Amino acid sequence: MTMNVPATASAAETTPRDDYLQALALQACITCWPLYEMQRMRAATSARKAPGLGFAGTSPESTERWCNLFTCERELLTAGKSRVVMPNNDTLYVNAWLDLSAGPLVITLPDTGSRYYVLGLLDYYTNPFAHVGTRTTGNGAGSVLVCGPDWDGELPAEHRAAGRHLRSDTNWVWIIGRVLVDGPADVPAVNELQDRFRMQTLDDWRAGRDSPARRFDSRFAPRAPFSVERFVAMVNDALRACPPPARHAGLFAQFRALGIGADADAVVSPHASAALAHACTRAQQLLDSPEQQVFGMAGTGTSEGWRHPIRLGQSFGDDLLLRAFISRQSIGALETREAAYPRCETDAAGELLSGAHRYTIRFAPGQLPPV
Incomplete structure (x- = not known):
């Protein structure tokens, strides 16, 4: 697949078609981000060596x-x-x-x-x-x-x-x-x-x-630096092995214009390539933001700095933004009935937690978590 990225146009030079491609590209990045992360995790955490079988590859660099x-x-x-x-x-x-x-x-x-x-x-x-x-x-x-x-x-x-x-x-x-x-x-x-x-x-x-x-060949080094070409290659490899659910087939069909889900010899337009490159940057900025900024939530924290965990079920359904956010920040999270992940990044005074200090967590009588 060939992706040609032109020089970035100024805001005044953009057309409605460019705006559409930008929106589509951001949707594609958010929708496909879990596949990218799973490809990385599979390469990083699957076994290089098996009892009685030795190493799967012939060298430490093998995938x-x-x-x-x-x-x-x-x-x-x-x-x-x-x-x-x-x-x-x-x-x-x-x-x-x-x-x-x-x-x-x-x-x-x-x-x-x-x-x-x-x-x-x-x-x-x-x-x-x-x-x-x-x-x-x-x-x-x-x-x-x-x-x-x-x-x-x-x-x-x-x-x-x-x-x-x-x-x-x-x-x-x-x-x-x-x-x-x-x-x-x-x-x-x-x-x-x-x-x-x-x-x-x-x-x-x-x-x-x-x-x-x-x-099996994981095909991708898990710690290689991010690039748009690598993102598309990893997502397309995942899509061949694990097609999307039928209800999302129409959405993924639109992504082909960006080279996602497209054949290896497909040629992607320069404007589509530029839109995807910009969207990858914006998607990472969004998914790395605090959850209250991503989802517009208010009142999810406590005065002591703790944030209530996002409630997860056994499927994200059509909540593609939540799915991408969890895959970026908490990949491998189980449903909330099985495991909850409360987070605290500041102390009771609102200061960021630091390894230079010691902290005490106090529970009121009868309020210890039921573990």
């Missing part, structure tokens, strides 16, 4: 990775050691990227006793469409079947009950799991539980066989 296996954080997080946007130190993480294009995968769950855990499942548009664990399926041993949008095979009897058959709208799924840990002395027990999460193809599950991890 090849392993999918369809669990990888786990084995230690409590410390400053500077987390790859999680909003980490906590009360759980150990379980991570997996699932490719469902070849058929369903069965996730075997250990008995965790009275210990809280959750596996949050996100489709490639960042919708947290399913949650497995204490709140939903309980703590007992069992399994769930995860399938892509087009699978129509016969469900095993074990997976016909509510919550045991999880259908994703995309063939790529990100699992973000957490298992409760009660301090450093409890870490070995949680590590043993982490090792008991298991993933198999449906055929291998039926036959009682292990399933090997699958190699």
Whole structure:
């Protein structure tokens, strides 16, 4: 695909067509931003090395990775050691990227006793469409079947009950799991539980066989600097593997004029290329702004500097701005019933928090959070 960017025109030289392209380009950036972020996260957090299989690629610079296996954080997080946007130190993480294009995968769950855990499942548009664990399926041993949008095979009897058959709208799924840990002395027990999460193809599950991890090419270096060309390439790669929902097909059809969703040999007009370049800058400025500025909210904070978390469900639906905002600032967020993310950036005096100071959080009697 060829994108030709002309010199930027002055405001006086713009036409109604230019205005339309600018508006369309900003809509495209906001709509597609979650795909860009998921491409980056998949490349950054999918496994480079698998037990018994070694490295997926032939060099440290390779973009090849392993999918369809669990990888786990084995230690409590410390400053500077987390790859999680909003980490906590009360759980150990379980991570997996699932490719469902070849058929369903069965996730075997250990008995965790009275210990809280959750596996949050996100489709490639960042919708947290399913949650497995204490709140939903309980703590007992069992399994769930995860399938892509087009699978129509016969469900095993074990997976016909509510919550045991999880259908994703995309063939790529990100699992973000957490298992409760009660301090450093409890870490070995949680590590043993982490090792008991298991993933198999449906055929291998039926036959009682292990399933090997699958190699795939993530194609993009996760820390490469942003560019418009890279953004379009990453989004288009994602769209080929994970088409948008049918209700958004008309919207994405309009984006083809900008080179998004277009064929590789398509030629994009200079004015469309310029509009997209400008929109990428504006979109990042918007998505990096505080939520009250993005959404025009008032009264969402407290006098002590805390901000109430945005309430999320299992799908963003048609709220494309909220979806983009979360993908930019809090990617991997689960629905609010499972995890809430209150934020505080200033102290009770309104001063920005600083690592140079020590702070105390006080709760009134009987007001400790129900955790």
